Amino acid sequence: MNKLLPHMKKYTAFAILCPILMILEVLADVAIPYLMSKIVDIGIANRDIDYVIKIGVIMVLASILGMVFGILSAYAGARAGFGFASEIRLETFKKVQSFSFANLDNFTVSSLITRLTNDCNTIGQVTMMSLRMAIRAPFMMIFALIMSFTINASLARVFMVSIPLTAAIIALVLTKARPLFMKLQTRVDRVNAIIKENLTAIGVVKSFNRQKHEEFRFKERNDSLRDTALKAISIIIFVMPVLNLIIYGTIIAVLWFGGQQVVLGTMGSGELISFVTYITQVMMSLMMISMFFMQLLRGIASKDRILEVWNTDSEIKEIEQPITEIKNGSISFDNVSFKYPGSKEYTLKNINFEVNSGEIIGIIGSTGSSKSTLVQLIPRLYDTTEGKVKVSGIDVKEYDIEGLRDHVAFVLQKNTLFSGTIRENMQWGNEGASDDLIINALKQAQAWEFVSKYEDGLDHIVEQGGSNFSGGQRQRLTIARALMKNPNIIVLDDSTSAVDMTTDARIQQAFRDLGDVTTIIIAQRISSIQHADRILVMHEGEIESSGSHETLLEISPIYREIYESQEKGVIGE
Numbered sequence: 001m002n003k004l005l006p007h008m009k010k011y012t013a014f015a016i017l018c019p020i021l022m023i024l025e026v027l028a029d030v031a032i033p034y035l036m037s038k039i040v041d042i043g044i045a046n047r048d049i050d051y052v053i054k055i056g057v058i059m060v061l062a063s064i065l066g067m068v069f070g071i072l073s074a075y076a077g078a079r080a081g082f083g084f085a086s087e088i089r090l091e092t093f094k095k096v097q098s099f100s101f102a103n104l105d106n107f108t109v110s111s112l113i114t115r116l117t118n119d120c121n122t123i124g125q126v127t128m129m130s131l132r133m134a135i136r137a138p139f140m141m142i143f144a145l146i147m148s149f150t151i152n153a154s155l156a157r158v159f160m161v162s163i164p165l166t167a168a169i170i171a172l173v174l175t176k177a178r179p180l181f182m183k184l185q186t187r188v189d190r191v192n193a194i195i196k197e198n199l200t201a202i203g204v205v206k207s208f209n210r211q212k213h214e215e216f217r218f219k220e221r222n223d224s225l226r227d228t229a230l231k232a233i234s235i236i237i238f239v240m241p242v243l244n245l246i247i248y249g250t251i252i253a254v255l256w257f258g259g260q261q262v263v264l265g266t267m268g269s270g271e272l273i274s275f276v277t278y279i280t281q282v283m284m285s286l287m288m289i290s291m292f293f294m295q296l297l298r299g300i301a302s303k304d305r306i307l308e309v310w311n312t313d314s315e316i317k318e319i320e321q322p323i324t325e326i327k328n329g330s331i332s333f334d335n336v337s338f339k340y341p342g343s344k345e346y347t348l349k350n351i352n353f354e355v356n357s358g359e360i361i362g363i364i365g366s367t368g369s370s371k372s373t374l375v376q377l378i379p380r381l382y383d384t385t386e387g388k389v390k391v392s393g394i395d396v397k398e399y400d401i402e403g404l405r406d407h408v409a410f411v412l413q414k415n416t417l418f419s420g421t422i423r424e425n426m427q428w429g430n431e432g433a434s435d436d437l438i439i440n441a442l443k444q445a446q447a448w449e450f451v452s453k454y455e456d457g458l459d460h461i462v463e464q465g466g467s468n469f470s471g472g473q474r475q476r477l478t479i480a481r482a483l484m485k486n487p488n489i490i491v492l493d494d495s496t497s498a499v500d501m502t503t504d505a506r507i508q509q510a511f512r513d514l515g516d517v518t519t520i521i522i523a524q525r526i527s528s529i530q531h532a533d534r535i536l537v538m539h540e541g542e543i544e545s546s547g548s549h550e551t552l553l554e555i556s557p558i559y560r561e562i563y564e565s566q567e568k569g570v571i572g573e
């Protein structure tokens with residue numbers, strides 16, 4: 001909790017105001033039965049209508065005040081609770097943004113979504129309840145107890161039985177409920193995971209006719225969520241009538257003993273009426289306390305899940321005084337080997353090569369030969385396991401991460417656009433860039449030809465993930481976005497696979513025209529890279545050979561094989 005609390009700071013005023021107003025509300029609530037007993041025992045007994053009116057007016061005022069304080073306190077509590085939740089959500093979001101790819105692999109995206117939404121909400125709600133109930137209930141109980149002891153101490157002894165009994169039941173329930181709430185959250189995670197997987201891959205599910213299968217998987221997890229929720233709630237369901245029984249039992253006992261005292265004349269009937277009201281207030285407070293603890297358990301479960309995120313640090317760390325300036329786009333890999341976190345096998349083995357600034361390098365190799373893995377090491381999406389990756393002659397670990405990534409523009413294999421306009425998407429790479437700059441980048445990436453056809457041009461809407469564009473259009477837009485960064489190094493991971501050959505050739509030409517920008521192009525098609533200054537042929541995590549297109553045709557059997565199969569493909573068409 002110590003780690004979360006400082007984020008309440010902005011809302012401290014509300015957090016303090018809420019319980020203060022609450023106490024005032026309680027005072028008004030507690031005064032009402034007392035005033036009522038006065039009306040019955042003095043006003044009505046003496047047939048003193050003036051007294052009845054006087055106390056009656058005070059009673060009305062007290063209840064209005066109680067209402068006003070109640071509303072204000074509820075409002076302050078809500079401000080503090082929801083405010084707190086939004087701060088925590090923001091903080092968690094920032095943390096997740098700093099996560100490395102490896103962290104994301106660990107947590108899974110859907111669990112992070114549940115934590116950011118569900119768990120943060122729970123913390124907010126529990127805070128709100130705590131501010132109100134945790135203060136209201138004990139105060140109400142203490143005041144009501146004091147009042148009932150003042151009215152009739154001998155009668156108040158019934159509490160000696162009913163309070164410990166209730167407390168025991170609550171304690172029993174709490175120990176049972178705690179593990180269930182933690183389980184409940186993980187069940188929600190599991191359901192969310194499947195929802196996310198299915199919604200993002202709805203096309204695949206449909207085209208493979210897997211709806212039935214997916215429905216079955218969903219049903220199984222959904223049922224398990226339902227059962228866990230039922231178990232958790234049934235504890236509450238069980239507790240409520242039992243507590244009610246105790247309350248009514250106590251009231252009956254009071255009416256029995258108190259009734260005898262009224263008959264004997266040692267107690268006023270008004271006193272008895274107010275006494276019963278105080279008993280109800282005491283017991284209600286106890287119920288509230290039990291509800292509060294139950295909520296608190298849910299809150300603790302959510303708090304633990306949030307702190308788990310906060311306490312996870314990206315293993316990609318910056319050094320104390322990082323270098324911010326990157327002089328040129330030269331790259332070198334010195335004896336680099338790499339294992340994915342948690343994996344036993346090396347995915348890259350002994351990689352050695354150098355690239356001069358401004359060179360165009362092609363990378364080719366069968367699927368799974370670790371091409372993507374290799375280039376991900378350049379902007380430190382992952383860190384090397386052994387060896388060094390250098391940019392402009394300096395180990396990438398010595399750079400300021402943000403600066404490094406600004407200079408290395410990456411068009412990922414799984415590229416996506418964000419919801420918004422085309423202009424907004426382009427400005428992602430370069431905040432506040434002018435339309436001229438954007439259009440220039442779009443032209444280089446051969447995207448202007450279709451963007452210029454939209455009536456609304458750069459204002460054309462991009463749906464989430466860029467789903468309203470074709471695969472090839474999306475690829476060209478993401479290339480343009482990368483160019484907007486004005487990078488020293490640009491990496492295209494299979495970024496023109498969905499673009500036709502002619503357009504592809506034009507994009508390649510545009511890259512050659514960029515000048516001093518190192519370009520690394522990963523491709524499946526030889527035609528995408530054959531004009532590169534140098535081509536690396538990857539095979540099972542190693543560089544099999546490197547050289548120009550002509551050299552490789554002579555020395556590399558793998559390259560020749562790819563070339564021949566693609567030539568045949570072309571002839572066959």
Ligand SMILES: Nc1ncnc2c1ncn2[C@@H]1O[C@H](COP(=O)(O)OP(=O)(O)OP(=O)(O)O)[C@@H](O)[C@H]1O
Nearest residue numbers: 105340343347366367368369370371372373374413
């Ligand atoms: N996040 C990851 N965690 C663990 N292993 C991974 C991860 N990403 C890739 N791998 C493994 O690393 C190996 C190389 O994958 P990589 O994506 O680099 O291949 P690739 O050459 O880019 O293939 P493709 O041409 O299909 O894009 C594969 O065996 C893959 O299973």
Ligand SMILES: [Mg+2]
Nearest residue numbers: 371372413493
């Ligand atoms: Mg790849």
